Amino acid sequence: MPLAEHLRELRNRLAKAVLAIVVVAIVAAFYSEQLMEFLSAPVPTCEAGIQQSSGGNCAIVSFNTLMAPFSVTIKVSLMAGVVISSPVWLYQLWAFVAPGLHKNEKKYTYAFVSAAVPLFVAGAALAYVILPVSIKVLISLTPDGSSNILGLDDVLDFTVRMVLIFGLAFELPLLLIMLNMVGMVTGRRMAGWWRGVVMGVFVFGAVATPTTDPVGMLALSGPIIVLYFVAVLFSLINDKRRQRRNPDAELDDDEASQLDLTPEGVGEVESVTTPRALPGQKTGSEVRPANGYEDVT
Template structure:
């Protein structure tokens, strides 16, 4: 922990040469970026709400296919007349956040860009593409492989019982798996920022890989919808691969290496 603090202090002192902003200027800039991000989220919500039935149709496909495979009734249930309305609001908000995420991320980048060197600001395009791409890759992986496989396992495990599937509970399970995998696929982006500011480096990540493996399996156990070890390993495997990729990312963007590269040039 002390090592991380020292690195963070070194990163701050290293950037002291950059053009500074007063506290009020930082707060004003933050307020402006937050307002713009909020506008994007509201617009994303209304666009998603206009497509809420189609969005839920995609969400419903995995459970319908799983029920059909096990020769079970495909009609989902609700307990309260307002459940359907609340459900559409929830999925519209989630989908709206995803639609607005590139624009929100751009505002985040614009807020932190004054603290970057001029040559570092060219990372904005790779940052945007990789952030959105990794999230979509995680969501796609969950939607097409992990979630259907988990449902099939659960229905096989519970074959002696009659399912009464409630729409809100199913939606919560769907969002936990899909969003959970989408967010965990962002690990290289998180490491990139930590390494960019000199807080971690490839050597530190490689040295502590055994702790990373433990944390990854704990996270996989939390977001895995089934109790079997196999499904947990399916969740954990891509996260382990992403951690190894993150080590390479940390090596590429760490300030010490970029300084050596700039000096050689």
């Protein structure tokens, strides 16, 4: 298609994706209260009032500004619209890109999406499981005589950040596998990186998690390291499979592959097919070259 047709196709795909997000967000607005309760559930709330929160035993979640209820409702609804309608807008993105992909590229894309979704869900679920522990560690630092009054907007931002960071971090091993599948990095080279990767993952877990406590760092770093070694093992197996299919894989860079130097008889070649004379060439019993030409041309 010409450029104008591609732009028109992109506009239509984006319009359908935005429409799906808006429709789901409108529906989610009617259940915004339940969504807020679900996202703020990891925070230990004070059942007996503000007196119970002294010393960091629990926290009181409330709205701090006049516009906070409206802004939080919009934020929660849009977030639910993006997440729940993800199959629709991901399909629109795929429908726009797929016509330009080869068959093997489509196969790799299917495998990538099939593995990426469970990994992201697993990371998000792990973040939601450890959130209560992390929040208890943070509010336990409150000195005696002080109370924790948390804004619901801040609690939701904290929860969403944790879920997104854990979900995206779980995609790192899949990215390494895809780089190995396209031949950009080998499993042996990935295995040689393990010291730096382990150190980098722990630093990333300490910096990326908003909890800044060792519980969140270990909960994020541990599974990523395990998935990294799984990716290394998969890459090593894939490299061996690729070498078995390549007859020249064992050769060095300065070593030539074996050639078939068996000579062929001239008579055997002539007996297969005898070229005819071209116009203007000598024929009959006169001697002419076997290739049908009288000179070097």
